[in-house]
Amino acid sequence: MPGPAPHEVAVLALDGVVGLELGLPHRLLGIAEDADGHPLYRVRTATVDGAPVRAADGWSVLVDHDLSLLDEAATVVVPGTEHAEVLRTGQVDPRLAAALRTAAGHARLVSLCTGASVLAAAGLLDGRPAATHWRDTERFRELFPQVHLDPDVLFVDDGDVLSSAGVAAGVDLLLHLVRRDHGSDVATAVARRNVVAPWREGGQTQFVAAPLPPATGSGTAATRAWAMDRLAQPLTLEQLAGHAATSVRTFTRRFRAETGLSPQRWLVQQRVQRARHLLESTDLPVDQVAEQAGFGTATSLRQHLHAAIGVAPLAYRRTFRG
Known part of the structure; x- marks a missing residue:
């Protein structure tokens, strides 16, 4: 028996597209399935005019679609690009900018890495928070000061x-x-199939200027x-340092160097993630979720969950449970 219609995803391959990022929506969204094995997303790729583009990695990308694909999309993904024009001047093809602005009326927009510059150049990040590669932070702010990077x-x-x-x-x-x-x-099934972690700890700070120290x-x-x-x-800093057989000061320094936190x-963060999983996958009362996640009380859970993702536990459960 056929399943529900999959969510339509359009991926834009622009000149200088980063090849690995171009493939990510296909390898992550494209393999997601429901419990009966039905695909949850249909992922297709387009260029501005349907013609091949040159990837940053030294090969050409052949596609079956042009910007008209965005008319059908519920999600539009813009992978990173090393195309000099947008990264140097903050300008993109007017056809692309117009198509993205039209798509914003019916689809969610997703940028990967320097793809944020494409959305910003189309005026779609004005007054909004955004992320891009740490290496491009200074130039991005110069080109797009109206974006809250x-x-x-x-x-x-x-x-x-x-x-x-x-x-x-x-x-x-x-x-x-x-x-x-x-x-x-x-999401965990998709992550396992791709042999990646369902989520990572910390932010970009841990990757700037110096690599993570080797595991020792x-x-x-x-x-x-x-x-x-x-x-x-209850876990205290002293208990954690004691398990690591080091002083609190040394443990804290090493911990921050390895995780960025x-x-x-x-x-x-780990307790919030545990609470989210329990809210999604069980019918436990909120006070029991709080206890199992290590927050102790429902009040503490509500405060931390709201600080992390802006919603209360029951609202989160209504959105994600079943």
Whole structure:
């Protein structure tokens, strides 16, 4: 028996498109399925005029569609591009800008990495929060001062317009879309099939200027895994440092270097994620969700969930449960 019509996704391949990002919507949205194996998204690719474009990676992209594909789309994805014009002058093809503005009336818009410059050039990020690659932050602000750029986050969800940082952050954002549309179980299945984490900790700060330190016996990964098994329990900084067999000061420094977050903020993030999963996948009362996630009380859960995603627990459950 056929399933419901899949969500229509249009991916724009522009001159200088980053090849890996061009493929991400197909590999993440395109493989998402419901419990009966029916596809949840149909992902197709277009160029401005239907003609081939040259990818930044040195090969050509052949497509079956032009900008008219955007008329049918419920989601439009703009992968990153290394095309000099938009990154140097903040200008895009007027046909593209017009098509994106029209699509904004009926579709949500998603940019990956430098694709944010394309949306900004079309005037679609004016007065809105956005993310792009940390390397392009200074130039982006010069070209688009009216955009509220957040240089730290991996991605921004502003409802009908979403944007992500560098290449791998596109994975984070697209998995977030699946999770927002269909819940954590579907998103986790997509992540597992692609052998990636369902979500990552921290922001772009951890990737700027210096790579993450190599995993060693003095790292905090084992302590993070230990804490994840005990989120429902009160966990103090002293307990975490004690498990890592180091001083609080040293542990905090190493932890921030590896995750981009303080231990306390990391714990809150993990507890929020645990609470979201329980709200989506169980019928537990809110006070029990709060207890199992480590927040202790329903009041504390409401405060932290609202701070993280702007909604109350019951409102979140109504949106994502079933």
